[in-house]
Amino acid sequence: MSSAEEIAKAAKAAFEASQLIPSEERIVALHAIKRELEARKDEILTANKEDLQAAQVEVDAGRMSESLLKRLDLGKDDKWCSMLQGILDVATLPDPTGKVNYASELDDGLELYRVSCPIGVLLVIFEARPEVVVNIATLAIKSGNAAILKGGKESNRTTVLLANAISSGLAQTNLPPTYIQTIQTRAEVSSLLALDQYIDLVIPRGSNALVKNIQNNTRIPVMGHADGLCSVFLDESADIEKAVRVVVDSKVNYPSACNSAETLIVHESLLSTLWPVVAKALIAENVKLLCDERTLSHLNNTLDAEKLKSHVEPSAPESYSTEHLSLTLSVVSLPSLSSAIQWINSHSSHHTDSIVTESEANATTFCQGVDSAGVFVNASTRFADGFRYGFGTEVGISTGRIHARGPVGLEGLVTYKYKMRSKAKVGHTVGEFGTDGKQFKHKTIEATSVPF
Amino acid sequence: MSSAEEIAKAAKAAFEASQLIPSEERIVALHAIKRELEARKDEILTANKEDLQAAQVEVDAGRMSESLLKRLDLGKDDKWCSMLQGILDVATLPDPTGKVNYASELDDGLELYRVSCPIGVLLVIFEARPEVVVNIATLAIKSGNAAILKGGKESNRTTVLLANAISSGLAQTNLPPTYIQTIQTRAEVSSLLALDQYIDLVIPRGSNALVKNIQNNTRIPVMGHADGLCSVFLDESADIEKAVRVVVDSKVNYPSACNSAETLIVHESLLSTLWPVVAKALIAENVKLLCDERTLSHLNNTLDAEKLKSHVEPSAPESYSTEHLSLTLSVVSLPSLSSAIQWINSHSSHHTDSIVTESEANATTFCQGVDSAGVFVNASTRFADGFRYGFGTEVGISTGRIHARGPVGLEGLVTYKYKMRSKAKVGHTVGEFGTDGKQFKHKTIEATSVPF
Numbered sequence: 066m067s068s069a070e071e072i073a074k075a076a077k078a079a080f081e082a083s084q085l086i087p088s089e090e091r092i093v094a095l096h097a098i099k100r101e102l103e104a105r106k107d108e109i110l111t112a113n114k115e116d117l118q119a120a121q122v123e124v125d126a127g128r129m130s131e132s133l134l135k136r137l138d139l140g141k142d143d144k145w146c147s148m149l150q151g152i153l154d155v156a157t158l159p160d161p162t163g164k165v166n167y168a169s170e171l172d173d174g175l176e177l178y179r180v181s182c183p184i185g186v187l188l189v190i191f192e193a194r195p196e197v198v199v200n201i202a203t204l205a206i207k208s209g210n211a212a213i214l215k216g217g218k219e220s221n222r223t224t225v226l227l228a229n230a231i232s233s234g235l236a237q238t239n240l241p242p243t244y245i246q247t248i249q250t251r252a253e254v255s256s257l258l259a260l261d262q263y264i265d266l267v268i269p270r271g272s273n274a275l276v277k278n279i280q281n282n283t284r285i286p287v288m289g290h291a292d293g294l295c296s297v298f299l300d301e302s303a304d305i306e307k308a309v310r311v312v313v314d315s316k317v318n319y320p321s322a323c324n325s326a327e328t329l330i331v332h333e334s335l336l337s338t339l340w341p342v343v344a345k346a347l348i349a350e351n352v353k354l355l356c357d358e359r360t361l362s363h364l365n366n367t368l369d370a371e372k373l374k375s376h377v378e379p380s381a382p383e384s385y386s387t388e389h390l391s392l393t394l395s396v397v398s399l400p401s402l403s404s405a406i407q408w409i410n411s412h413s414s415h416h417t418d419s420i421v422t423e424s425e426a427n428a429t430t431f432c433q434g435v436d437s438a439g440v441f442v443n444a445s446t447r448f449a450d451g452f453r454y455g456f457g458t459e460v461g462i463s464t465g466r467i468h469a470r471g472p473v474g475l476e477g478l479v480t481y482k483y484k485m486r487s488k489a490k491v492g493h494t495v496g497e498f499g500t501d502g503k504q505f506k507h508k509t510i511e512a513t514s515v516p517f
Numbered sequence: 518m519s520s521a522e523e524i525a526k527a528a529k530a531a532f533e534a535s536q537l538i539p540s541e542e543r544i545v546a547l548h549a550i551k552r553e554l555e556a557r558k559d560e561i562l563t564a565n566k567e568d569l570q571a572a573q574v575e576v577d578a579g580r581m582s583e584s585l586l587k588r589l590d591l592g593k594d595d596k597w598c599s600m601l602q603g604i605l606d607v608a609t610l611p612d613p614t615g616k617v618n619y620a621s622e623l624d625d626g627l628e629l630y631r632v633s634c635p636i637g638v639l640l641v642i643f644e645a646r647p648e649v650v651v652n653i654a655t656l657a658i659k660s661g662n663a664a665i666l667k668g669g670k671e672s673n674r675t676t677v678l679l680a681n682a683i684s685s686g687l688a689q690t691n692l693p694p695t696y697i698q699t700i701q702t703r704a705e706v707s708s709l710l711a712l713d714q715y716i717d718l719v720i721p722r723g724s725n726a727l728v729k730n731i732q733n734n735t736r737i738p739v740m741g742h743a744d745g746l747c748s749v750f751l752d753e754s755a756d757i758e759k760a761v762r763v764v765v766d767s768k769v770n771y772p773s774a775c776n777s778a779e780t781l782i783v784h785e786s787l788l789s790t791l792w793p794v795v796a797k798a799l800i801a802e803n804v805k806l807l808c809d810e811r812t813l814s815h816l817n818n819t820l821d822a823e824k825l826k827s828h829v830e831p832s833a834p835e836s837y838s839t840e841h842l843s844l845t846l847s848v849v850s851l852p853s854l855s856s857a858i859q860w861i862n863s864h865s866s867h868h869t870d871s872i873v874t875e876s877e878a879n880a881t882t883f884c885q886g887v888d889s890a891g892v893f894v895n896a897s898t899r900f901a902d903g904f905r906y907g908f909g910t911e912v913g914i915s916t917g918r919i920h921a922r923g924p925v926g927l928e929g930l931v932t933y934k935y936k937m938r939s940k941a942k943v944g945h946t947v948g949e950f951g952t953d954g955k956q957f958k959h960k961t962i963e964a965t966s967v968p969f
Contacts, residue, residue, distance in 0.1 A: 311946065453947070482891070492763045
């Protein structure tokens with residue numbers, strides 16, 4: 066077995082070598098990997114059953130949750146097919162590299178191009194679902210990055226075979242075999258986090274605790290995918306039908322997703338009008354409401370005692386900083402739009418927040434004042450998603466605000482470099498310019514790719 | 518005095534409040550700050566003299582370098598005027614916020630806009646030069662970020678007065694007075710580095726050691742401005758005049774700048790032809806050459822003994838990882854373009870590297886294969902600079918590759934958020950979409966600003 070340093074070094078060397086291989090080869094690799102996975106389907110699903118059996122023992126012993134076990138299952142429904150389809154979908158997306166986004170003629174014959182390029186070596190750490198190894202390998206290859214992947218130990222048997230298929234696919238191309246590598250242990254992760262000379266970006270996909278722990282232990286930049294503490298604010302002018310639809314969808318559509326609403330903020334002018342209607346609609350979907358004093362007291366008058374008892378509880382201060390990930394919603398009433406904005410900025414995880422309003426001015430103020438990756442008007446927080454945004458794929462939803470924020474498509478896996486060329490007979494020197502010399506032209510060049 | 522937590526909290530509150538103030542107010546603030554500085558010129562330059570006197574004592578005692586002392590001097594040449602002019606220049610640059618760079622109609626009446634916005638609260642740590650406090654405050658205000666600034670203790674008397682002028686300028690506007698704050702002690706920096714709930718980006722401008730130390734001690738993202746270990750490669754087909762001009766300018770134009778060349782790589786086919794000519798040109802500019810065995814032996818035959826003795830020395834392995842920042846250049850000969858690319862990737866700081874070549878193919882390979890922020894053809898490494906690139910200003914030169922790479926303009930101080938609006942009669946829910954429901958349109962919207 067290789068040491069962490071050997072793995073990291075090999076990844077960097079693979080990345081550097083890959084820079085001189087035409088990007089079409091990366092598409093060839095994706096198709097080869099898909100074929101290898103198809104050929105090994107039975108073997109992989111058999112290993113996956115073994116992972117599931119081992120997990121069942123853990124669940125029976127109370128050491129693992131049922132929901133984690135479910136996420137391990139690669140044979141369930143159309144999971145296998147959509148994993149393979151995902152490879153083809155990403156393969157057909159536009160190449161995110163080689164795109165010019167700034168070009169300027171600095172002087173006669175001196176051209177500058179800022180062009181998108183891969184970041185380098187990615188270290189991706191994820192939990193549970195084994196198909197993520199294929200998803201991430203696909204995204205890394207498509208965007209031209211080398212990657213080191215670490216999955217959850219619960220899906221180890223499956224992951225090893227998926228990784229073998231990826232290696233076999235790569236071996237059929239000119240790309241280096243160490244372009245995508247997988248590791249198994251936390252000790253390896255710890256060692257890799259110290260190697261900032263080889264690894265350029267860490268992408269942890271999992272809990273807040275995982276992300277923070279990694280941020281605390283590395284100099285390498287981290288693109289975190291952590292909690293989603295999303296909220297919906299019902300503004301004074303909210304339309305009742307929009308309010309019911311947006312709130313219910315935000316909470317109920319897929320409660321365990323990070324873009325589901327965890328908090329409902331009700332303008333106090335709606336306490337006796339709109340609020341009970343929204344509450345009834347939520348309870349009809351079996352949502353449990355954790356209410357502050359005022360929203361609770363207004364339900365006392367309008368709900369029958371049984372519903373109140375089964376679905377309504379007083380909230381605690383920590384209710385508003387809890388990611389429920391279930392059919393539970395914290396509710397608070399506030400006196401104004403500005404107090405709602407302040408509340409969201411201090412309580413939300415800056416992921417996605419929505420206002421329901423008929424006021425253009427209030428919509429504008431909300432979107433300007435709320436400091437979150439997504440700020441929505443009369444739309445469900447559940448729209449915060451790379452596919453729904455139209456990126457064709459999703460690397461994850463970044464809860465950081467540097468480099469990539471919110472749903473991240475392939476663009477989040479590239480950076481840029483500056484290419485400059487002098488076509489002058491004697492080349493170009495800085496000494497020629499200045500008060501007594503030449504002046505810079507800075508004339509925009511219309512270009513989508515670099516001509517050299 | 519406020520605690521670090523109070524300072525950070527106040528900065529975040531100032532940032533959030535500023536989001537609801539029209540961006541024109543930031544321009545008003547810049548002009549007010551310039552006026553305040555003008556009015557206090559004598560007072561500030563007197564304080565600067567006191568800083569210089571105290572520094573002279575340190576220099577005399579051998580505890581401070583002469584070059585550091587020089588950098589403290591705000592009264593030297595046109596430094597004061599260009600500091601004030603810099604405020605006006607930045608004020609007139611286009612607003613980097615509010616720009617739409619992705620817009621899509623997801624469904625009839627459902628619009629998504631990705632729009633540039635400030636990052637939030639910046640913590641900027643720099644050394645020595647007192648005018649940096651004004652430069653950075655200007656850039657932060659222009660880009661809509663709140664900032665906490667820490668200068669070098671050597672310029673403390675000057676910095677305090679500059680900060681007072683900034684506060685007085687801000688006080689004449691609607692922007693919160695704590696929008697720009699300054700701190701004096703390292704202890705405050707240490708405390709602030711733990712407050713990732715309030716601070717969004719740390720920008721250390723200084724040595725590699727400073728940057729690494731900060732990266733080791735914070736979860737907050739760091740935009741590092743560290744060493745520049747730039748190189749020039751003389752390709753087999755290099756033109757002799759271009760070679761001399763590019764190499765000499767890269768080394769001699771401003772040796773203490775991070776974009777100056779520290780290493781020269783000579784294709785071995787040029788050892789007896791082009792190399793001695795370039796060496797003579799460098800020695801004529803008083804450059805000291807640290808040569809590997811082969812480049813050294815070819816000088817033995819062509820240079821007179823005196824020049825050899827005074828300007829040429831054998832290199833050591835560490836010569837090639839040293840940022841000389843002086844008229845010293847490490848020289849190595851390599852057998853091929855590909856070995857030069859590998860050398861640069863493993864030795865350079867990924868800042869800026871240049872090739873001198875007459876071959877289009879080799880230029881392309883070099884620019885593709887060298888993993889640096891700047892890859893130049895027949896042009897001096899000294900062109901790597903925000904002003905020369907046409908950004909109108911320079912936040913610094915980032916040696917990281919996430920978010921901003923290479924010379925950073927105002928664009929490096931913004932991120933983006935997604936604004937979404939439903940104009941549908943009943944708002945928009947995710948549940949309406951799917952195999953049996955509506956399909957996403959993802960139709961590009963041509964827009965440069967958000968219409969709400």
